[in-house]
Amino acid sequence: MSIDIVAFLADAIKMATPLVFAALAALMTRQAGMFNMGVEGMILCSALGAVTGAHYLGGVWAGVLCGILTGVVTGLIIAFAHLTGKTDLYLTCIAFNLAATGGTVFIMYLLTGEKSTTSGAFRSYQIPNINIPILKDIPVLGRILSGQSLLTYIAVLSVWFVWFLLKRTRVGLRIRSVGENPKAAESVGISVTKIGYISFLLCGLFAGLSGTFLSMSWVTFFMKNMVNGRGYIGLSAQNMANGSPIGSALVSLLFGATTSLATTMKSQSNFPTEFLEMIPYLATIIAIVITSIYSINKKRRIERGGK
Amino acid sequence: MAEEVLRMQGITKIYPNGFMANKDVTFGIGANEIHALVGENGAGKTTLMKILFGMEDCQQGSIFINGKEERIANPLDAIAKGVGMVHQHFMLLPSLSVAENVTLGVEPMKNGLFDYEAAVKNTQEIADKYNFKVDATAKVSTLSVGQMQKVEILKALIKGAKILILDEPTAVLTPQETEELFEQLFNLRDSGVSVIFISHKLEEVMRICSKVTVLRHGECMGTYDTKDLDETKISRLMVGRDVVLKIEKEDPKPKEAILEIRNLKRFNSFGKAVIDGVTFTVHSGEVVGIAGVEGNGQSELSEVLAGLSDFASGDVILNGKSIKGLSVRQIRDKGMAYIAEDRMVEGVAGDMSIEMNIMADRFSKKNYKKNGMFVDARKIRKETQQLIKDFEISCDGPEQPVRMLSGGNIQKVVVAREFTSGANFILANQPTRGIDVGTAEMIRKTIVRKSREEGTCTVLISADLNEVLECSDRLLVMRKGKVVAAFPKANEVSEDTLGEYMLGIREMTPEQMEGLL
Numbered sequence: 001m002s003i004d005i006v007a008f009l010a011d012a013i014k015m016a017t018p019l020v021f022a023a024l025a026a027l028m029t030r031q032a033g034m035f036n037m038g039v040e041g042m043i044l045c046s047a048l049g050a051v052t053g054a055h056y057l058g059g060v061w062a063g064v065l066c067g068i069l070t071g072v073v074t075g076l077i078i079a080f081a082h083l084t085g086k087t088d089l090y091l092t093c094i095a096f097n098l099a100a101t102g103g104t105v106f107i108m109y110l111l112t113g114e115k116s117t118t119s120g121a122f123r124s125y126q127i128p129n130i131n132i133p134i135l136k137d138i139p140v141l142g143r144i145l146s147g148q149s150l151l152t153y154i155a156v157l158s159v160w161f162v163w164f165l166l167k168r169t170r171v172g173l174r175i176r177s178v179g180e181n182p183k184a185a186e187s188v189g190i191s192v193t194k195i196g197y198i199s200f201l202l203c204g205l206f207a208g209l210s211g212t213f214l215s216m217s218w219v220t221f222f223m224k225n226m227v228n229g230r231g232y233i234g235l236s237a238q239n240m241a242n243g244s245p246i247g248s249a250l251v252s253l254l255f256g257a258t259t260s261l262a263t264t265m266k267s268q269s270n271f272p273t274e275f276l277e278m279i280p281y282l283a284t285i286i287a288i289v290i291t292s293i294y295s296i297n298k299k300r301r302i303e304r305g306g307k
Numbered sequence: 308m309a310e311e312v313l314r315m316q317g318i319t320k321i322y323p324n325g326f327m328a329n330k331d332v333t334f335g336i337g338a339n340e341i342h343a344l345v346g347e348n349g350a351g352k353t354t355l356m357k358i359l360f361g362m363e364d365c366q367q368g369s370i371f372i373n374g375k376e377e378r379i380a381n382p383l384d385a386i387a388k389g390v391g392m393v394h395q396h397f398m399l400l401p402s403l404s405v406a407e408n409v410t411l412g413v414e415p416m417k418n419g420l421f422d423y424e425a426a427v428k429n430t431q432e433i434a435d436k437y438n439f440k441v442d443a444t445a446k447v448s449t450l451s452v453g454q455m456q457k458v459e460i461l462k463a464l465i466k467g468a469k470i471l472i473l474d475e476p477t478a479v480l481t482p483q484e485t486e487e488l489f490e491q492l493f494n495l496r497d498s499g500v501s502v503i504f505i506s507h508k509l510e511e512v513m514r515i516c517s518k519v520t521v522l523r524h525g526e527c528m529g530t531y532d533t534k535d536l537d538e539t540k541i542s543r544l545m546v547g548r549d550v551v552l553k554i555e556k557e558d559p560k561p562k563e564a565i566l567e568i569r570n571l572k573r574f575n576s577f578g579k580a581v582i583d584g585v586t587f588t589v590h591s592g593e594v595v596g597i598a599g600v601e602g603n604g605q606s607e608l609s610e611v612l613a614g615l616s617d618f619a620s621g622d623v624i625l626n627g628k629s630i631k632g633l634s635v636r637q638i639r640d641k642g643m644a645y646i647a648e649d650r651m652v653e654g655v656a657g658d659m660s661i662e663m664n665i666m667a668d669r670f671s672k673k674n675y676k677k678n679g680m681f682v683d684a685r686k687i688r689k690e691t692q693q694l695i696k697d698f699e700i701s702c703d704g705p706e707q708p709v710r711m712l713s714g715g716n717i718q719k720v721v722v723a724r725e726f727t728s729g730a731n732f733i734l735a736n737q738p739t740r741g742i743d744v745g746t747a748e749m750i751r752k753t754i755v756r757k758s759r760e761e762g763t764c765t766v767l768i769s770a771d772l773n774e775v776l777e778c779s780d781r782l783l784v785m786r787k788g789k790v791v792a793a794f795p796k797a798n799e800v801s802e803d804t805l806g807e808y809m810l811g812i813r814e815m816t817p818e819q820m821e822g823l824l
Contacts, residue, residue, distance in 0.1 A: 170414050170421040177400050177411055184398035188412030188462070189383045302578045304619045 008264050009144045013152060015263075016249075016256025018043070018218065020155045021210030022234025023241075023248040024162050025071075025203045030243050031166060032199035033179035037093035038078045039207055040231025041100030046071040046211025048104045048118075051222045052111065055122040063125050064212050071208025072201055074100075079200035083193050105224055119221035127151055127217045149217040151209060155249075158206065162245040165202075175199050179243075210234070229281060236284050240291050251287075258283040311335045311374070312501050313359075313470055318368035320354055320525075326741065328354040329365065332527040334520040336470070341492055341502045343512040343533070346522035346545055347600065347770075352505050353395075355522070356472050360392045361385040372470070391463025392472040397455050401448035406430040408447055409461045433465055437494050440487075453484030460491070464500075471495065472503045477511055478602070489515050507545070507600055509538040509810055521545055538812050539803070546772065546806030556755045559780040561590035565642075565764040566612075566732050571621035573607055581607045582618070583788035587824040591731065594758050594765040596779025596797050598772070600809050604788035605768045606648060609736040612766065613645045614638040615653075625732060639668060644730035646721055646738045648768075650714075654721040657710035661702055662691040664709050665724045698723040699749075715746035722750055726757065733757070736768045751778050772802055781823065784808040791815060793823035 022039055029036040046067045053066020078096055081087045105115060112121035127150050136146035166172040177185040178195045186192055210230070215222045233255050234248075241247025262276040314335035320328045328351045336342040346352050357363040359370065361379040369376050372388055379385050385392070399408055406426040415425035430443040439457045441450075447458060456476060463471055473492075477485045492502055492515060506512055512519060513533055521528040521544040528544045566589040573582040582604050589595045599605055610616040612623060614635040623630045630638050639645075647653035655664045666687050669675055677683040691705045700719045702712060709720055718738070725733065735754060739747035755778060757763045769775045775782060775797065782797035783790050784805065792808040792815045794800045807813045 168420055168423070170416060173403070173407055173411065173414065173421050176403065177407075180400045180402055181398065184400055185411070187382050187398050188386075188466075190412055299576060302576055303574050303617075 006140055006143050008260055009257075010148070011263065012253065012257040012260040013144065013148060014218070014256075015259040016253045017149065017152045017155050018210045018213045018230050019234050019237060019252035019255050020159065020249050021151075021206045021213065022231050023237040023252045024155075024158055024234075024245065025206035025210065026231075026235040027162065027238040027243055027245060027248055028175075028199045028203040028206065030238060031179045032175045032195055033182060034082070034089055034196065034199070035235075036078070036200075036203060037090065037232070037235065038074075038096045039203070039235055040227055040229070041093075041097035042071050042074045042078075042204060042207035043211040043214070043231045044097075044100045044104055044225070044227045045074045046208040047215035047226055048107060048211075048222045049208075050212040051118055051122050051125070051215045051220075052107075054125040054216065055118075058123075060125045060127055060216070063216055064127065067212030067216070068205055068208035071206070071211060072204035075200040075204025075207065076197070079197050083196045083200075101225060104222070108222065108224075115224070117221055117223040119223070122221060124220035125216055126220045127212070149213065151213045151217055154209065155213075158209070159245050159249045166245070171195075171198060207231070233280065233284055236288055240287055254287075255280055255283065310338050312338050312372065314371040315355070315359060316369050316371065318355060318358060318365050318370075320351075320358060320363065320365045328525050329358070330525045332368075332522065332525075334527060334530050336501050336503060336518070338501060339496050339499060340518060341496055341504055341516045343516035343519040344503055344505045344522065345507055345509070345512060345519060345541060347507065350522040350545070351525040352522055353474060354525075356392065356474060356503065356505065359385070360390060360472060386463075386466050386468070389467060389469035390472070391460075391466065391468025391470070393456065393459040393463065393474065393476060395474045395478065397459055399447050399455055399458060401446075403447060404443070405441060405445050405447060405450070405458050405461075406443040408458050409433075409443070409465055411462075413466060429465065430461060434461060437464065437491060437498070439491060451484070452479045453481065453487065456480070456484075456488070457491070464495075468500065470501050470503065472505070474505045475507075476504070477506060477508060485511070507810055509541050509812065512541065513538060538810075539807070542806040542810055542812065543803055546802050546809070554751060554755060554777045557759060559593040559758065561593045561780075562762065564588045564590050565626055566766070567622075567624040568612075569622045569624070571608070571611065571618055571623060573611060573616070573618045575607075581788050582611065584621070585785075585788070585790055586621075587783060587790060587793075589732070589764040589766055591762040591764050592758055593780045594754060594767055594778055596775035596782045597766065597768045597785055598770075598775045598782060598805060598809060599785035601770055603786045605785055606736070607788075608785070609648065609734060609768055612734050613643065613647075639728070639730070642729075642731045644725040644728045644733045646718075646725050646733070646735040648736040648740075650717055650721055655709045655717060658708055660706045661695065661700065661709055661712075661720055662687065662705040664720050665691050665694055668724060668728055694723040694727065713743075715742040718742050718750065719746060722753065726753055731761075731763050733763055733765045734768075735765060737770065738767070739769075739771065739774060747774075754778055772805065776800060776802070776805070783824075786811055786814075790820070790824065793820040795823055 022043060025039045026036055049070025050063045050067030054060060054063025078092055081092045082089045108118060109115050112118055114121055129147050130150050130153060132146045136142045166176060174190050174195050178190060178192050182192045214226055234252065237251040237255060238248040241251050258280045262279040265271060266273055266276050316333050318329050318332045322328060332355055344352050354363060358365045361381045361384050370379060377388055379388065409430045410426040415422045415429060417425065427443045434441050434443065439461065441454055441457050447455060476488060480488060495502060504516055516533055518530055519533055519536065519541060520530040521541065523545060568585055568587055571582050571585045572580060575581050585608065597605055611618045614630060614633060625641050625643060628641060651657055670682055675683050675687060688705060695702065695705065698719045700716050700723065702716065709717055738750050751774060754765055754767065758765055767775060767778055777798060779797035782794040782800060784792040
């Protein structure tokens with residue numbers, strides 16, 4: 001069996017893109033102290049929002065805008081329930097994700113009469129791939145890094161943007177302070193609720209981009225349950241990276257690689273497909289267990305009187 | 308007397324559960340003064356300061372700042388009026404830098420962005436002004452506790468605090484850090500900041516404060532010039548029994564050892580020793596009391612003995628077997644009963660019925676089973692009704708949820724279970740805190756009676772001096788995770804002497820305690 005390493009790596013980056021956005025989305029609320037499982041459903045809604053917008057408004061960019069808008073609106077729905085309505089965040093997110101799974105199919109059926117995909121009914125729009133001058137002419141590297149979707153490059157910029165926002169702006173500082181110790185933040189006059197809304201808004205932005213990538217770049221249509229756990233993987237990616245934007249992106253890349261590995265092996269070997277499709281999720285569990293054991297051991301050593 | 312910058316007049320605070328934390332307290336502080344507020348735990352110092360800082364309301368009384376009556380609605384309001392507070396538990400963000408922590412809420416801005424350089428500069432300026440040696444760019448998580456405290460003080464100063472409240476600032480400091488803090492407090496005082504220094508370390512109060520206000524059981528015992536007082540006098544004002552309680556009891560006849568604690572050590576998650584080499588033995592038929600200012604390792608010791616937490620080294624032997632690595636259930640099966648410090652958290656399941664709570668430890672036992680499998684509901688109901696009668700639990704019936712009962716009756720549910728579990732070692736941590744006198748008396752008498760009649764061994768941890776002095780046979784005093792004093796007969800110890808050991812004015816040598824541990 002022969003594997004084209006270059007194609008594999010290029011694919012890994014592509015597969016990592018929605019995960020990076022998902023991780024950044026989860027990271028925004030985590031930095032404000034909220035573990036937002038609703039990212040999964042937000043991405044799903046955005047994926048549908050994007051193709052619908054593109055179809056009815058007749059353009060790629062309208063689609064991107066609608067995707068982002070859907071992400072933001074769904075984020076604010078969860079924020080309203082949790083921050084203003086004081087509901088339990090986990091239960092809200094579970095309910096929201098279930099509603100999103102059924103709701104997207106329902107809306108798709110209303111609009112197209114189809115129940116599994118929009119590919120026949122909606123016109124396909126694809127976000128352009130970008131060839132980067134100079135880079136594209138470098139052998140190997142050019143094939144890996146150039147020619148990716150525009151959103152992949154936006155994902156890279158977003159990592160930097162989130163880092164800058166958190167480290168260099170007042171709102172970023174306040175988001176971090178609320179996440180770390182809401183009482184301390186409140187004691188110096190920062191509104192925890194307001195910061196919560198802002199973080200959900202930014203979370204919605206990235207969830208929107210993640211969904212848009214899935215339905216307008218990875219494929220060019222919406223299909224039932226197409227997110228398939230990517231929101232949760234993004235959630236654990238940022239968790240393992242301890243909320244660091246760059247770390248989250250790197251872990252996402254690793255998960256992207258496992259997804260790509262599964263796809264490559266599917267075409268190259270006669271391993272059962274079901275087993276191969278399990279790889280990304282299995283890798284997530286193993287990675288979470290390892291990082292958790294590491295931090296528990298460290299704490300235990302201190303309590304036993306070690307260093 | 309110097310001009311008065313703050314006066315709290317006739318402050319009375321009653322918590323919703325009826326506990327009176329402050330009773331008509333009046334005190335004032337002058338400009339350029341370090342004023343000590345002393346009192347035992349629970350004397351109402353922290354409550355009084357929370358009222359001043361706008362964190363609690365009070366029912367009566369008024370606050371005057373610079374002679375003008377002020378209403379302080381919340382901490383922000385307090386800060387705006389020039390009051391700053393350094394809490395016992397720091398309100399810091401460990402992952403952020405010193406400058407970010409200090410300027411949070413009043414961040415300097417440039418071109419719409421957070422101006423980190425200006426934050427560092429402002430922080431460093433104010434730190435240098437008061438001679439605080441702290442690096443504004445350092446991450447707070449890398450700082451020592453002493454430096455963290457400086458960050459807290461800087462947070463108050465940058466917002467313009469003129470009255471600075473320090474709640475037990477030296478409790479977490481090393482001697483060197485304490486010295487440094489004192490230097491800085493003198494600097495602050497000389498530059499016009501009034502400091503309220505809450506502490507129960509009397510030698511520190513004597514050294515740095517010019518005036519002392521003493522609280523006891525929520526009441527103000529007066530304000531004094533420190534030069535007119537000495538440590539013993541303050542200790543007498545602080546530690547005292549309002550009503551002297553007497554429990555008639557025969558002398559104990561200790562028999563075999565039941566509980567042996569050998570050189571026990573435990574560390575917290577910062578690596579600090581919270582139990583630091585404790586050794587003592589408790590015999591059948593005696594009650595050993597443990598006194599001490601709260602937070603000196605008693606709660607941690609209680610957790611270890613109850614099996615709720617692990618320990619680092621040493622050993623605990625119960626009825627001949629080590630409890631190391633055993634589950635709570637296994638330790639209970641070896642003969643331990645536990646009256647927890649916080650009954651709502653560890654003592655009962657509030658939403659469950661009285662019956663469920665009383666029977667919680669014995670459902671699984673063989674003699675409560677029918678056909679080897681099912682719970683014998685009839686037998687359980689019968690026993691519950693008997694216990695409700697025996698312990699005089701006033702309730703609607705065995706099915707009533709425990710949460711609906713009064714504090715005293717909830718505690719009766721706890722003791723009904725723990726006193727009848729058949730254990731020969733009873734661990735009682737604050738068994739009568741916050742409950743009515745009648746129930747408290749019943750619990751104390753039962754503890755003594757069980758030791759005399761049934762030969763149980765009891766460890767009684769309590770902040771209530773009446774209780775430890777009267778119920779206990781032998782008495783130990785804990786301070787900083789160590790046993791610092793041991794007395795053979797608790798009811799012959801005077802509260803003054805006890806106070807001196809609790810507050811660290813005196814300490815016994817291992818030789819003096821020999822044979823008493």
